Amino acid sequence: MRKFPEPISNLVASFSRLPGVGPKTALRYVFYLLKQPKTDLEIMARTLVTLGERVKICKSCFTYTELDICDICQNPKRDTAKLCVVEESRDIATLESTDAYHGRYHVLGGTLSPIDGVTPDVLRIRELKARLEQDTGIEEIILACSPTVQGETTMMYLQKELATHGRTMTRLARGLPIGATLEFADEITLGDAMKGRK
């Protein structure tokens, strides 16, 4: 690392910890910030502190929220018979933006990946089971992990683990995304798109 005044190299070190940011990108950010008014830096600093102070985890679905129980869990208009299991909090925002689902959610907190130390007890599977036992109104569990190797593994694991709870379990449909060409679609996706035709 090249020599810079201490406040610069400290912030470069801070930014370098962000995902996908190396020392060069971090330095670019810092040099950008150096050209901004001091008040902008103070606002950014306050926003960072506020994030740590005000964002909590919903006690029911484990998404990020400012409340004890999040908006969605509190909303009486949501369909309480459906529970959608997602990997992360941000997936809820993505699904909400489609306006195709009006049930509630459960955030697992990741996908199974024993090689990275993410075993079933690290994810919120225990909490999911407890919720299914308590809330007998839930009829359908929608497993909405990403169709990656880890996501598929997690969904297969959940399917086995939750089988004894006797709820309908569904998964997101597989098919061609908008804008895709048949030429470049993989065999599994295309096969599923053919089977699921309507």
Added chain:
Amino acid sequence: MRKFPEPISNLVASFSRLPGVGPKTALRYVFYLLKQPKTDLEIMARTLVTLGERVKICKSCFTYTELDICDICQNPKRDTAKLCVVEESRDIATLESTDAYHGRYHVLGGTLSPIDGVTPDVLRIRELKARLEQDTGIEEIILACSPTVQGETTMMYLQKELATHGRTMTRLARGLPIGATLEFADEITLGDAMKGRK
């Protein structure tokens, strides 16, 4: 933008202003930070404020420093007969890391680009002329802008403007960088590398 708790969307907006960062990357940073301990956020916030409070601009060479006059300008061991003109503060760090130059610097603050509003009076050219008039000990001016269109334009402009000051003016050598293959070298670089052979 998808709906998130206010502290999250505020920080996403803050990060989105960094160069090359869009809302998706900003969200990725925020979700990373949400998983970090609160103290880490506070440290990052303090570092940001410190940057604004402690980093000043050297009154002599206009680089970023914590002092009124930077280390390099203050250092009596530096060669006062040489002045290297660079675009930005970070270029000084890059040149210093080569250990090939022991003179002093002058930071222009950018390159000429009238289309973006960067005219000669926006850059620190007036200050450079004043320095050359005051400091008669300077014998050589090294124009070390990047060999881009804007950099070349700036160096050509400086060469004309400073001609009346009667100092030797030099430029960084052009040639093949380490690891380059002749096959992919452009004609200008290769031509200059041939002329400058030794």
